[in-house]
Every structure is written in structure tokens, then in C-alpha cells.
Amino acid sequence: MAQPQRLPSLRRVAVCGGTHGNEMTGVYLAKHWLRDASELQRGTFHATPFLGNPRATEQCVRYIGRDLNRTFTDELLNSTDLATKPYEVQCAQEINKAFGPRGSSQAYDFMFDLHNTTANMGSCLFVASEHCLLPMHMCDYIQKHYTLGRCPVFLYQQPGDETLYLTSVAKASLGTLFPAFEIEAYKVVERVDFPRYSDGKISAVVHPNLQDKDFQPLKPGDPIFQTLNGEDVLYEGPDISYPAFINEAAYYEKKVAFIKMEKHTFFQPALQKF
Known part of the structure; x- marks a missing residue:
């Protein structure tokens, strides 16, 4: 049997709503937690809620200039001429500064990003790939405790895809033992x-x-x-x-x-x- 993989304990978690300003579940939850984040906190880690795209949230639109959840590229995160760039580039840089920088040891350990869809997908969990061990273990845990129906796992990252998404700012790790398991997932x-x-x-x-x-x-x-x-x-x-x-x-x-x-x-x- 394979030996357990070892990762550092999880210390800091970010929870984002309003990456798309018209997806109201995340918007209202983030606003609720910004008033009082006590229900997010646990004894082993600190959780920080935030609104991803404040202007889009104010106007109840998906985005102002470009899709924020397609803006976390190295080129845009390192851009200096913000005056000529859409508002979401500024948002992406501020999020990367606050919860990253991406790929650094200072980055937050984990990030949840809350979304809605007009498709009939129900509750589902999005993970970059099956190689993301902590998120996959979290999916297994959630599926085993979710009682309201199916909760499919959606693997969105195809080989060679550029990193675009908000959650890429954080790194993944954990603070407890999770046993080995098999999980069903849907891959793009x-x-x-x-x-x-x-x-x-x-x-x-x-x-x-x-x-x-x-x-x-x-x-x-x-x-x-x-x-x-x-x-x-x-x-x-x-x-x-x-x-x-x-x-x-x-x-x-x-x-x-x-x-x-x-x-x-x-x-x-x-x-x-x-």
C-alpha cells in the first residue's frame, strides 16, 4: 500500500464571493462573512472572506471589462500599465498581492471560490486536476457528508492550459490525516x-x-x-x-x-x- 503523502498544516484560508458580480450566492455569503466571519473560523486555521470584483458586484454584472476568472495570467499579474487595462486586471493584482504572491511561500494555503451557473448542474466541486491531492481529498469528504443530492467533481484543467483562475493564487495544504480513497470525477x-x-x-x-x-x-x-x-x-x-x-x-x-x-x-x- 502506498505511503501517505505529507504536506504542511493549513494555516490561512481565503473564501471569495463575487468573482462574477452577478452570481449572487457567493456575493451574499461574502458580504455576510465580511460583517461577521466567526462561522468561518476554526481552531486550527484562520479564514478570510473577500469580494473578488467589487465594481461588478455593485452593478450586478458578470464583469466590467473582462472576466476576472480568466485574468490570473503571469502577463496580466505582472503588467504595469494599468491605466490601459480593464478594471479586472487591477483586481487580479490586488488579490494576488493580498493572498499570494502566486507560487511563493507567503501565499495563502487554500482558497475557495463560490460561483453560480444558469446550467442545471446542481451543487458541484471544481478542481484543476486529479493531481491536486488536497482538493481531491476535500471533495471526497464533502461528497461523503453532503446529504442533499449528488455533488459531482469537475476537473477543469486540460494539459497545456494556461493558468487563468483566481484560486491559482493560493497554494494547497492541510492539517489532518485523510485516508486513501477512490473518487469518481468528470474531466474536461x-x-x-x-x-x-x-x-x-x-x-x-x-x-x-x-x-x-x-x-x-x-x-x-x-x-x-x-x-x-x-x-x-x-x-x-x-x-x-x-x-x-x-x-x-x-x-x-x-x-x-x-x-x-x-x-x-x-x-x-x-x-x-x-
Whole structure:
């Protein structure tokens, strides 16, 4: 049996709401905890709540100039000409300064980022990859204690993807023993766009049979889109896949009708502090 992996104890945790200013669950929770963070605190670590994008939150919009959750690139974090950059670049730099710097020993140990979606995904947990041991152990713990339904794990980082996301500012570690386990998770394969006319306009909508079927099997030959004259567009993939973010309103601008996922089972070794 594999030996437990050892990581330093968790000391500082950040909890963000309002990375997208119109996703109100995180916004209201962050505002609540900013008034009184006592329910976040534990005897073994300190938790700090914050609003990711204050101006967008005030205006109840996703962002002001660009998506904050796509702004944590090395280039933008190190940019000096902020006067010519969108407001979210300033936000990203301030978050990196307050809770990082990313990749440094001073960075916070862990960061939670709270989001909503217009897709029918229910409660789910987002982790960069199956190699992120502490987040995967947290997912296993949450799944075993969550009683309101399924809580799928969404692995969003594809090989070679640039680091873009807010939670990349923090480092991951923990403060207790977690036993080894196997966990089921959904891993991103590709982002699927709507069919489009030659001028780039959308020519079909998400098929009624696919709508609200997030994390459910999509088989070759199943309808995925319906043209405006009523013709079905079928899924032509060779294997069963599992779509997520189906018809997410905020992803129209990103040319994503749904995200195609594969379902995997991963073994995770035990973790304990040193």
C-alpha cells in the first residue's frame, strides 16, 4: 500500500464571493462573512472572506471589462500599465498581492471560490486536476457528508492550459490525516460551440432532449442541437460523454454551448500533516 503523502498544516484560508458580480450566492455569503466571519473560523486555521470584483458586484454584472476568472495570467499579474487595462486586471493584482504572491511561500494555503451557473448542474466541486491531492481529498469528504443530492467533481484543467483562475493564487495544504480513497470525477475533453452560419451567427439551439441533462450520459447519435427550421443535429462522438454547463448564459460570448466531459475513477493516496 502506498505511503501517505505529507504536506504542511493549513494555516490561512481565503473564501471569495463575487468573482462574477452577478452570481449572487457567493456575493451574499461574502458580504455576510465580511460583517461577521466567526462561522468561518476554526481552531486550527484562520479564514478570510473577500469580494473578488467589487465594481461588478455593485452593478450586478458578470464583469466590467473582462472576466476576472480568466485574468490570473503571469502577463496580466505582472503588467504595469494599468491605466490601459480593464478594471479586472487591477483586481487580479490586488488579490494576488493580498493572498499570494502566486507560487511563493507567503501565499495563502487554500482558497475557495463560490460561483453560480444558469446550467442545471446542481451543487458541484471544481478542481484543476486529479493531481491536486488536497482538493481531491476535500471533495471526497464533502461528497461523503453532503446529504442533499449528488455533488459531482469537475476537473477543469486540460494539459497545456494556461493558468487563468483566481484560486491559482493560493497554494494547497492541510492539517489532518485523510485516508486513501477512490473518487469518481468528470474531466474536461473539449468545449463545444453552437452550429453557426458562415457569418458567425448561431444557427441552432441546444436540443430539448439535451437541455438540463448536465452530467448525464450523452451517446453517439443523441440529438444535441436543433436548427431553427426544426432539424436535429446529432452527437457524432465515438464514445459516451458527459456534458456540463449546458446552455450556460455567460458562455455564449465564449462560444461554448456545453463542455464535453469524460467520467473517470481516480485513486488518491492518503495525506497527513508534518
